[in-house]
Amino acid sequence: MLLALALALAQETWPQFRGPLGSGLAPDARPPVEWSESRNIKWKVAIPGAGSATPAVWGEKIFLLTAVENGKVQRFDVLCLERASGRTLWRKTAVEAAPHEGKHDSNTYASASPSTDGKILLAPFGSRGIFAYDLEGNLKWAKDLGDMKIKIGFGEGASPALHGDAVVVPWDHEGDSFVVCLDAATGEERWRKSRDEGTTWTTPLVVDGQVIVNGQKRTRSYDLKTGAAIWECGGQVMNPIAVPIARDGIVYCATGYKGHAVVAIRLSSKGDVTDRPVWKRSDTGPYVASPLLYENLLYVTKERNGVLSCLDAATGEPRFGPERLPGIDTLYASLVGAAGRIYVAGREGTTLVLKHGPKLEILATNKLSEGIDATPVLVGKQIFLRGEKHLYCVEE
Numbered sequence: 001m002l003l004a005l006a007l008a009l010a011q012e013t014w015p016q017f018r019g020p021l022g023s024g025l026a027p028d029a030r031p032p033v034e035w036s037e038s039r040n041i042k043w044k045v046a047i048p049g050a051g052s053a054t055p056a057v058w059g060e061k062i063f064l065l066t067a068v069e070n071g072k073v074q075r076f077d078v079l080c081l082e083r084a085s086g087r088t089l090w091r092k093t094a095v096e097a098a099p100h101e102g103k104h105d106s107n108t109y110a111s112a113s114p115s116t117d118g119k120i121l122l123a124p125f126g127s128r129g130i131f132a133y134d135l136e137g138n139l140k141w142a143k144d145l146g147d148m149k150i151k152i153g154f155g156e157g158a159s160p161a162l163h164g165d166a167v168v169v170p171w172d173h174e175g176d177s178f179v180v181c182l183d184a185a186t187g188e189e190r191w192r193k194s195r196d197e198g199t200t201w202t203t204p205l206v207v208d209g210q211v212i213v214n215g216q217k218r219t220r221s222y223d224l225k226t227g228a229a230i231w232e233c234g235g236q237v238m239n240p241i242a243v244p245i246a247r248d249g250i251v252y253c254a255t256g257y258k259g260h261a262v263v264a265i266r267l268s269s270k271g272d273v274t275d276r277p278v279w280k281r282s283d284t285g286p287y288v289a290s291p292l293l294y295e296n297l298l299y300v301t302k303e304r305n306g307v308l309s310c311l312d313a314a315t316g317e318p319r320f321g322p323e324r325l326p327g328i329d330t331l332y333a334s335l336v337g338a339a340g341r342i343y344v345a346g347r348e349g350t351t352l353v354l355k356h357g358p359k360l361e362i363l364a365t366n367k368l369s370e371g372i373d374a375t376p377v378l379v380g381k382q383i384f385l386r387g388e389k390h391l392y393c394v395e396e
Helices: 002-010
Strands: 041-046 056-058 061-070 073-082 088-097 121-124 130-133 139-143 161-163 166-171 177-183 189-195 205-207 210-213 219-223 229-233 245-247 250-255 261-266 279-281 292-294 297-301 307-312 318-324 336-338 341-345 350-355 362-367 377-379 382-386 390-395
Touching: 056 377, 061 121, 088 130, 130 166, 161 205, 177 210, 205 245, 229 261, 245 292, 292 336, 336 377
Parallel strands: none
Antiparallel strands: 041 390, 056 061, 061 073, 073 088, 121 130, 130 139, 161 166, 166 177, 177 189, 205 210, 210 219, 219 229, 245 250, 250 261, 261 279, 292 297, 297 307, 307 318, 336 341, 341 350, 350 362, 377 382, 382 390
């Protein structure tokens, strides 16, 4: 019995910011529908410092990043928690330093999310460095890529992508922007490509041998092995944050600050495809929250608001929306889905559970006592919600 449980846990993962498929979907999870501070909370533990990084889960371990104020400096910490109880298994300080720039009031100094493949744990702290540990907390390598100059001092937040033996790091800022590929085992640089972009906060998508990085000027695809340009597409708007998502040979990119754009592009494209996307919409698009691709439906929010649209992924045609989501005013956490349901967590502490489908149907409204910026994590029969001060494990 214990061996069967251990094997089941070993197969349950949320290895990166956007989950096991990179789309926000957890196809094998069966998470709860209803909870509150007094219902279906398996455990709740205080997390030191501040951070909006989404936790990563591998088997029986949870990994998360935080920045703890220590006088005039911040201590950038990596935590490993026991999934069954929430107790701390280990805690490592990656670096202690005074940030060279400030941040937006809604941002933190630990906003980039960790990722793991079961062999290494990638802990990105942006200008403070990227750190790779084994799952027992032993440092394997560290990489310093310099200091970013972020637009209007809003602070950093883009997460690297860990894919096979490669780590792809986006470095878009107000200085010399680039994307770089590192060896996952050693941290050594494999290739680096300059980018004609200002500040973005978007995480790369690696799919079908391509590295896709969204941008205000261009969405660009690079060859994962060489960094060679494959295709590019214009049409996004300011301050890209949402992560590209892909399915059935199509990649979807979205932005929603001072304008709106949702663009579908063929992965088989070559060269400049600005004038020949699969489809494009300019009436919706998220500022912070990444969309969710669930089967043939694309769920997209508008700006930072609790307003949801459901689009046909093949055509871009609306299936419902825009619809105002009750109880959710501001949205930073990305959308996630499992078991025929959509989970939408707001900054006010409300999480709506919606029925997956072409009609808006609210299954449950769940309220916690603190706001949620980090994306919910759906693993097995559990949901992990990182609030302002605590990590919650929700389980029936």
